[in-house]
Amino acid sequence: xxxxxxxxxxxxxxxxxxxxxxxxxxxxxxxxxxxxxxxxxxxxxxxxxxxxxxxxxxxx
Amino acid sequence: xxxxxxxxxxxxxxxxxxxxxxxxxxxxxxxxxxxxxxxxxxxxxxxxxxxxxxxxxxxxxxxxxxxxxxxxxxxxxxxxxxxxxxxxxxxxxxxxxxxxxxxxxxxxxxxxxxxxxxxxxxxxxxxxxxxxxxxxxxxxxxxxxxxxxxxxxxxxxxxxxxxxxxxxxxxxxxxxxxxxxxxxxxxxxx
Numbered sequence: 001x002x003x004x005x006x007x008x009x010x011x012x013x014x015x016x017x018x019x020x021x022x023x024x025x026x027x028x029x030x031x032x033x034x035x036x037x038x039x040x041x042x043x044x045x046x047x048x049x050x051x052x053x054x055x056x057x058x059x060x
Numbered sequence: 061x062x063x064x065x066x067x068x069x070x071x072x073x074x075x076x077x078x079x080x081x082x083x084x085x086x087x088x089x090x091x092x093x094x095x096x097x098x099x100x101x102x103x104x105x106x107x108x109x110x111x112x113x114x115x116x117x118x119x120x121x122x123x124x125x126x127x128x129x130x131x132x133x134x135x136x137x138x139x140x141x142x143x144x145x146x147x148x149x150x151x152x153x154x155x156x157x158x159x160x161x162x163x164x165x166x167x168x169x170x171x172x173x174x175x176x177x178x179x180x181x182x183x184x185x186x187x188x189x190x191x192x193x194x195x196x197x198x199x200x201x202x203x204x205x206x207x208x209x210x211x212x213x214x215x216x217x218x219x220x221x222x223x224x225x226x227x228x229x230x231x232x233x234x235x236x237x238x239x240x241x242x243x244x245x246x247x248x249x250x
Contacts, residue, residue, distance in 0.1 A: 001164075004165070004167075005166070016099070017100060026088055
């Protein structure tokens with residue numbers, strides 16, 4: 001059911017803008033998951049290769 | 061018809077917005093100017109469609125959280141960023157109706173009703189006003205939102221199209237059909 005209001009008092013701009021809270025918006029953002037970032041895979045891959053090579057030479 | 065001026069911006073301003081968005085993709089705190097710029101218009105859009113003001117504030121916050129969360133997917137297409145925000149607002153609103161957290165509401169004033177009645181080439185009277193208010197809820201949701209955006213919020217067909225995902229021409233045709241339907245209900249109504 002749709003409600004219809006006619007000539008309802010409008011909220012003033014001052015009232016609306018006083019409710020702005022950008023810090024709260026930033027705080028509500030979900031934490032960034034590193035594993036979703038392609039750079040993460042690059043960094044992990046590179047360290048694995050370096051680790052494997054280092055281990056190979058160490059054991060030689 | 062007076063238009064929503066927030067939508068019409070010169071290319072310099074659009075480019076400024078684009079730069080802010082690109083910076084905000086790397087660091088969300090750069091988004092602050094866009095939050096400040098569009099907070100009021102998003103709140104007003106939401107508040108006209110829900111019964112409780114507090115719910116409108118909550119939904120407005122959700123719109124910005126969602127926009128920032130998905131900002132990496134946003135592609136600049138030379139149109140104001142507000143269109144993307146209104147699209148998110150529309151989807152948050154319908155989610156809230158589905159979850160029964162708020163009730164679908166239409167908030168209008170007598171002047172807007174009078175203008176719409178004049179578009180029907182009818183004379184404004186208390187009787188016609190009552191008839192129109194009775195007919196608005198008879199429209200399908202997609203027709204009602206077209207009437208709201210075009211006649212109550214004075215949006216251009218281009219902006220309407222961007223918000224609901226239609227071409228400008230298609231938005232024009234569908235709005236015209238919605239108006240015809242409303243007129244049909246109006247003429248049948250006693």
